[in-house]
Amino acid sequence: MLKIALVATALAGVVSAAPASAGPLRWSACPGSPVLQCSKVTVPLDYRHPDGRKIDVAVSRLSAAKPEKRRGVLLMNPGGPGVAGLRAPTAQPFPQAVRDSYDIVSFDPRGVGASAGLTCNLTDAQRTAAANPPYPHNPADVAKSAELAKQIAKQCTTSDTADLLPFITTANTARDMDRIREALGVSKVSYYGESYGTYLGAVYTTLFPERSDRVVLDSSLPPEGYDVEALRAQALGFELRFPDFARYAAAKDQQYHLGATPAAVTAKYYELADRLERKPESGFDGTAFRGFTSGEIRNDASFKELATYWHLLDTHQPLPGTAAAKEDSDRGTFPVGYLGVLCGDSQWPTSVRTYQRNVETDRVRYPMYGAYTANIRACAYWPAPAEPKVRITSGGPADVLMVQNLRDPATPLPGALRTRWAFGGRARMVTADQGGHVAYGAGANACLNDAATAYLVDGKFPARDRFCPAERS
Template sequence: MRKLATVLVAAAALATVPAAASAAGALDWGECPPDSVDLGQECTTVSVPVDYANPAGDRISLAVSRIPAARPEVRRGVLLLVPGGPGNSGLDRPWKLGARLPQEVRDRYDIIGFDPRGVGRSNPVSCGLTSDDVRSLTQWPGPDGDISENVARAKRVADTCARNAGPLLRHISTRNEVHDLDQIRKALAQKKISYWAHSYGTAVGAYYATLYPGNTDRVLLDSTDELDPDVLWRKVLANQAIGVEDRFPDFAAWASRPDNPDRVADTPGAVRPLYLELAARLDRAPIGSFNGNTLREAVIRGMNADTGFPIIAKTMNAARTGGAPPQVPVPPESVLQNIAAVAGATICNDVAWPTSVQVYQRDVLRSRARHPMTAGMAANIPPCAFWPFPAGEPVRVSADGPSNILMVQSARDPATPLVGAQRTRRALGDRAVLVTVSTGGHGVYLQQGSVCGDRLVTAFLVTGQRPGGDVYCAR
């Protein structure tokens, strides 16, 4: 198709990643893009089909990176770092995460990163949304739970994506990223791959272990989504309301400490009702553009790590005093456009969504009643309700295959809560062991300071040994 070819030529010109042979050929490793930090990382590209139902048709190039094993004499293979999102770049993850990996892991693996299809330097897609639409991707209902404006925006985004994003958009999905992963495996000339998958990447990792079980070596799923195909991705999004409730007590304890310059209340028990009262007050009487959803958005975005707590507290204190909320850095609009297109395409192409507005309005009102902290956002209507492309067949995670999966999970994860990870653990059966750490936040290995959790994961990557059963790490 001429239009697709034009898009791919333009994207290749921007990529500045060395060319490579086809997925079955030898890779030509070279310098990475100039905006990468040179810590021994090298880059190449891997050619994959646009449409796996038509493998002889158009192709795209995936940007791939690596840091070779530090000790080739003890090298075991490759460790792919599967990024979250959907829509997150992974090309620079080897140098960003590689420095944090224990030496015994770096000794044994080539650390591999990649930009998923449609992302970053792998033929990036964009819907060309308006600045207002791309900078307000979280769908907050109105103060009374009404979703009329959300419905209009969801339809506008779906129509704009269908009109502007090009043919690749309909072939961006979790299943296709899984197939891309196997093409990368072939290009690396590996019979099996190990991988560390994070957040949304755990869907890619669990699906790969289901569709290509014989091609897996050591599988690490870090902060796992709930992957029941009968409720995907609606349940994943709805679970965030549970996750915020799980995580909020950590913030409340921090925000009520006497020595905290951003203290918001005298006791942990007073923080939650204060937050709800301030959000309701801003719903009734916004301070300019500072409304209840501005505060709610600060809570959602500040829960993933303790470093986000000051932003939440400063926003609450601004609401109380009538001041301005703190400014939060956001990525460039081009990055937001790319993330919006890929995230929307992935969740909409993966599985069919309800098309009835009434279904979403009902779910929003129910969610608001059960989880007032998120005010129905987690159940709101996405562009998928109006998506013009047919959805693919979701993957049902299977217990059939080798017992080589280690899951690691925070007890109070706001984005991928423990309840969802436990359900995926049950679906994987004896193939998986779950390590739960007594921390709050999103992302565990080398991110939460859990001595027990990090030790168990490192031992698994180095030796292949897992605990005899599910484990709870108290520290």
């Protein structure tokens, strides 16, 4: 009981301690961008000791296109975790009305990029395996992955930046966001976050409900964030989303020759994965094939590229680029920061046998991808989280708009519905009958897009949850 009391007291101090002034921001041109401005905000490493060690958080700003229409600041996070955010304001496909109305501000989260970036001194192979361990065919494969995960964790927890690890959490990043708000000189900020950024936004508006204005959460994680169960849920998301690609490829069988029916395209997936597992081609093995497919089905616009690569692999032709190199590059930019948050936020199972059981269970439940997402990660050998998670609740004003695709492969609808339930009267949810990860702007559903834009620009908060039917071209 004493231990619980001490933890509760420490957490109360974290949340309620009066922040030291972050000071005004000094802006200068961001390297490589003609329109973005960059600055930094100095924040406590440990918010339990706000006068102790400090770190700098790198911040960027895209000023409102029409200053006369500017209504405030829209803080954003592009997801991840572990993804740098400085270039996000120009990369995000916000409609012009949003760009006219807001200074769009983003940042490299703590532990990432220019914000006290973590280092684990990983080899290229370790960087690839850090977030994407090899596909396990049997319990022995899980045990091999465990040895690799243990070594990655050891290098991270003994590296030059290991002292940062206890403080690389979503809650602390949310506290950094409030320091950014303060430094911007505004009493409230609006927020847009996608994927992992939804959990960050949920934590921020839970910790600081009186300081959030209009909050849009796009493609939401469950209320517990990105933990072992959220990762396993991506196998369900894959199974729900893949039929969209299978229908696309089947309709173009004369071009790609992957199968004239969705069932035949699905069979081709297993055939290619098995063949590449036995004999990799063009730098592609079974793990890379599954991971690349998982990434490409997140967006309808990527279906053409995915079908092309499948066709080239199926006919033993060289890949342009190659896709394997593209996948490795995408993964290689973030895995250390990814692990910092993924492992620092949640307590993961520590028994190898637990992962072996999970792999065999999910291989049956979700045969296309389940064994892959259930495999062991370095989080199994990470230090225990420094503080309990922030519990998402209904406490606060009704200012959270959730937008969600019906068939999201990365943050499936069931987890998003649980977050919607946790917010209670604070939230409204707009769900569109479309597939893909990230709904607003990236999708073609005008009903959903218009609802999000109307809220951000005009403050039109839906009276109730809404379902948007599919829009046929």
